[in-house]
Amino acid sequence: MGPAKCIRSPKDLEELREEIKSKRKPSKSSISVCVSTGCVALGAPKVKDAFMAELEKQGLKDQVEIKETGCLGFCEQGPRVTIYPEEVCYFKVKPEDAPEIVSKSIREKKVVERLLYQDPTTGKRVKKLEDIAFYKHQVRLLLENNARIDPKNIEDYIALGGYSALAKALFEMTPEEVVEEVKKSKLRGRGGGGFPTGLKWETTRDAPGQPKYVIVNCDEGDPGAFMDRSLMEGNPHSVLEGLIIGAYAIGANEGFVYVREEYPIAVENISMAIKQAKEYGLLGWGIMGSSLNLRVRVHKGAGAFVSGESSALMTAIEGRVGEPRPKYVHTATRGLWDKPSLLNNVKTWATIPLIVLKGAEWFGSIGTPDSSGTMIFSLVGKVKNTGLVEVPMGIPLRDLIFKIGGGIRNDKKYKAVQVGGPSGGFIPEQFLDIPVDYDELAKVGSMMGSGGMVVMDEDTCMVDVARYFVDFLLEESCGKCIPCREGLRVLSSTLNDICAGKGKSEDILTTEEIAETMRESLLCALGRTAANPVLTSLKYFRDEWEQHIKENRCQAKVCKALIDFYIDPKKCQACQLCLNECPAGAIQGDKDQIHLIDQEKCIKCGTCYEICSFHAVKKLSGEPIPSAPKSMKPIRKLKGGK
């Protein structure tokens, strides 16, 4: 990077953009390696090093550029490498593949077929990203640029038209017009509640009191959601640009970015982005030569789910215990240090530059009339294609799971999808055709939440999952409101009893009663929606609950107290794998001798079930265990069964 140039007017920005563009030749090859958490976990740094070494070896170091970019969303197929300008995407790249890619793909401009994405249904190799089923049905407004931008380099963002929305807002629009534009776009808060963003902005703008604050909420505590992380890691400047526009619109001059401490790469990238924006005169005193001053600081969250709630997040920024407080007066009027504070989710902020630049009408044309724009979901769990998907609002749930997600793993049966983290509910098969937007999801007892979508198949026990969410919330409850603190405790013990096979027939009633009370009486939105998983699980899967209580049977064979492990003597190959791995020493047998599980000793850890390569270990629930063969003598020799 050259010496930083301070941008003092919109003209400066355009000049800088031209300068950056002229420096870069579009025909120059570049290799972009994804370095977000998912790919890093799969070994992306090693892949990058291998490419560096290979380029040096082949003497191409000056002609080819290596870029570290953000996430494309298809984390399961990582590490992902894209070759520009051909835009060929390689998935599951290993360090050993570097020489082949460099010599074939870069030197000879050919395609390495072996590493292209293979369509699981047709078996064909797909070259272009847009042709992959996972991407075909998506509308990628926010995630699009992730793969083209080095998040640590502001020039990449500027070259792609970054910060022109800010210039437009600052010099062509008044703050009122910006607020009006956001209102007209009908953008709704992407954090989960779906409150109209424009209205929130207006309230903060009109609220008395100075100074005002703008805050980015990146405390993505929902288990099963990671789109905020990916956006923060991949394109932090888009969030920052939105934040600056927001500050201009409401008249704030201090901003905060609250990021979870569990996302180290996101913290690093946003800190870097703030530093660079300051150097370029896009933050600080007199932004772009206008009269707007804004200082932005990064706050790390210290691991508390409840801190994601707006008032709790503000107390956490104040350096105190992050507990929610009554919202008789909304945080938009009295928030951080009792001053008007505008808090929005990462995705909301990142959408703002698009609205300002392209206009509210364009934005309103995407999605449904009441929920406009796109939403990013993290489609995870038991689907074939897991990852981040960005779709227009109103897409049918079935398309999302079966077209984009590619259906259920191992072709099992779909059972439910859990939308919106611990606050959302389960959606069973009969509602698969509902369009996905704020209101429709609320109708079936779930909510948008932050957009985590965990798909469950027939191997998931709904009572067990409900218990999991209750236990999760019990641990995370701040303990301020009694129905939450005590209610969850009772719920947890009841559910644990049911899962342990000690359920009583009145348990279902008790559960319902507590859940209803919690919904009515709690302070924060997280608490009020905490009962959603339990209630929807009860509503749609009541038979499964009754099976647990009355028949001591777990249909999905998950609840440990209700299942038994059994080795099918016909399938057992006496390989001794389970025998050696069993932590309790409960498996009897020997070489060439069929193995048996001693039910007395078995601790039901499931190790044998996981590792058996012949699928000989079976789970039984609610049925008697077939009696063991009488003798332990060799019945059949390994491989000699002719």
Place this chain on the structure above:
Amino acid sequence: MVLFVCQHCDYKWDYRGENEHYATCPRCRYKVRITEDKVQMLRQKRWTWSSASARSGLDTAVKEKPVKLIGIAGIVNRAAEDYQYDKSMLIQILLRLQKDFGWLPMEMLVEAGKQLGISINQVYQVATFYKAFSLSPRGRHLIRICTGTSCKVRGAPTILEKVQSFLGINTGEVTSDGRFSLETVNCLGGCALGPMMIIDDEYYGNLKLLAVKRILSKYT
């Protein structure tokens, strides 16, 4: 720094006053008019100091260390100074201390409270509320296993049990030889790769039961 030159005696000084119309020369008491551009610079200067110091009640720009602090006080002081003794930065300071030191001994909490002017009660409240802080020593390697929804449906509980039985400790405990401490986290944001485990800063995705033993034995 906003430099002023006295037109009367040519004395140069760094003006830090509030007045935006004229500045008084410290040497000859001559009143120097403040031009429009200087006013802008002054406002900018004051703005950069303002909010943090206003909240912590200290003028951070002129704060000087009275004595050199050593030991725990020194460690805390270094962190506190980076955050300009801002009370609202307590969580950040504790996070930083925890990162440097591994865990938060009581002395450190007391010292942090003293230096920031916060009661020990409040510091303790914060340190116990947030999950990231550990008030007891940790092992040499920190194992964190994700038990988020996605990892759960993909089999994280079996992995957790395997690790527990292999190390002979429960979640939140340290092995007797001080090698490992085991914790669970709610979501690491690697949902597509579940079940997932982090040891120190190394990520292990798509974990298989059989791999656990091999991975753990890599760490000494």
